[in-house]
Amino acid sequence: MPTATLARNTPPAQSGWQRELADAIRDPAELCRVLGLDAAVAEKGLPATGSFPLLVPRVFAARMRPGDPRDPLLLQVLPQAAETEDVAGWSADPLREGDALAAPGLVKKYDGRALLLLTGGCAVNCRYCFRREFPYATSGATRRGVAEGLEAIAADDSLTEVILSGGDPLLTDDAFLGDVIERLDGIPHLQRIRIHTRLPVVLPSRVTPGLVDVLTASRLARVVVLHANHPAELDASVAVAVRSLAASPAIILNQAVLLAGINDSAAVLAALSERLVEIGVVPYYLHLLDRVRGATHFDVPQGRAEELHRQLRDTLPGYAVPRLVREVPGEPSKVWIA
Numbered sequence: 001m002p003t004a005t006l007a008r009n010t011p012p013a014q015s016g017w018q019r020e021l022a023d024a025i026r027d028p029a030e031l032c033r034v035l036g037l038d039a040a041v042a043e044k045g046l047p048a049t050g051s052f053p054l055l056v057p058r059v060f061a062a063r064m065r066p067g068d069p070r071d072p073l074l075l076q077v078l079p080q081a082a083e084t085e086d087v088a089g090w091s092a093d094p095l096r097e098g099d100a101l102a103a104p105g106l107v108k109k110y111d112g113r114a115l116l117l118l119t120g121g122c123a124v125n126c127r128y129c130f131r132r133e134f135p136y137a138t139s140g141a142t143r144r145g146v147a148e149g150l151e152a153i154a155a156d157d158s159l160t161e162v163i164l165s166g167g168d169p170l171l172t173d174d175a176f177l178g179d180v181i182e183r184l185d186g187i188p189h190l191q192r193i194r195i196h197t198r199l200p201v202v203l204p205s206r207v208t209p210g211l212v213d214v215l216t217a218s219r220l221a222r223v224v225v226l227h228a229n230h231p232a233e234l235d236a237s238v239a240v241a242v243r244s245l246a247a248s249p250a251i252i253l254n255q256a257v258l259l260a261g262i263n264d265s266a267a268v269l270a271a272l273s274e275r276l277v278e279i280g281v282v283p284y285y286l287h288l289l290d291r292v293r294g295a296t297h298f299d300v301p302q303g304r305a306e307e308l309h310r311q312l313r314d315t316l317p318g319y320a321v322p323r324l325v326r327e328v329p330g331e332p333s334k335v336w337i338a
């Protein structure tokens with residue numbers, strides 16, 4: 001496929017999920033108003049917003065408990081004054097992904113797999129995100145960079161799996177994704193395509209029939225890794241989106257980040273696993289927080305994480321226990337802690 005088809009610049013008519021995204025909440029004071037919270041809760045966080053502003057779709061905000069400033073979904077998205085604290089050992093690029101760019105838009109750290117960054121955008125800005133300061137614009141997460149990344153994938157026959165990532169890869173539209181996946185289909189050494197996305201959780205309307213068609217048409221085995229951290233994120237609309245994705249057919253997994261004040265209890269983690277399994281998702285990874293600047297207030301010490309993981313093993317079936325991992329720059333894989 002010529003590069004030009006990927007660089008198309010006439011946007012198609014907006015579909016429902018794109019309109020919902022355009023209408024997402026971007027103002028902390030508005031989010032507080034919607035939840036019936038004192039605006040002072042929002043003002044405390046304003047100095048921290050910086051280049052990583054609040055962004056939350058209304059359907060996700062609707063799953064938050066009104067009037068509760070400690071709501072576990074709210075705490076994932078509301079800027080906190082603590083974000084401005086500069087703490088030794090917490091940096092802008094904790095995973096040193098800047099060093100792992102194999103080509104524009106392509107992050108290769110592990111054997112056989114590479115991350116193709118389709119866009120820097122997300123539908124929600126998670127305050128703990130390790131890519132909150134990632135320089136997408138200069139790292140190839142652009143249409144032109146994607147075209148170059150695809151060339152590099154075609155030229156590297158050690159790759160068997162391409163992971164569409166970002167930002168959130170499903171923020172791109174179905175036509176663009178269709179072009180990318182068709183191009184990947186034509187690369188003989190590839191066996192699998194994986195999509196790492198939070199969109200089916202935070203904006204389930206993104207799982208359009210067109211998206212399912214694009215996945216269904218691929219010759220590659222498909223794996224979708226969702227990102228949910230708390231069972232309250234997984235309402236009936238998410239269950240419907242998961243069922244549609246699974247029909248492509250695809251294996252559906254989840255990764256969560258262990259976050260202080262949000263899911264650092266055995267009861268919440270067990271409820272998350274049980275809800276995931278209930279809607280047809282296998283818990284894959286539970287990540288220790290990456291030490292990104294601005295996220296120190298979410299840290300859970302490793303010893304506590306191991307204790308929580310032991311409690312999960314004691315109460316859940318084995319398939320419902322996610323692997324506890326940490327990313328360590330320079331290691332040949334994610335480091336399995338338990």
Ligand SMILES: *Cc1c(COP(=O)(O)O)cnc(C)c1O
Nearest residue numbers: 107108109110113114115163334
């Ligand atoms: C997490 C990650 C992967 C995938 O690792 P798995 O253990 O296969 O899930 C691949 N590449 C990069 C750069 C990653 O960060």
Ligand code: SF4
Nearest residue numbers: 122125126129167198
């Ligand atoms: S959706 Fe993922 S990439 Fe986007 S801000 Fe949240 S954690 Fe980061």
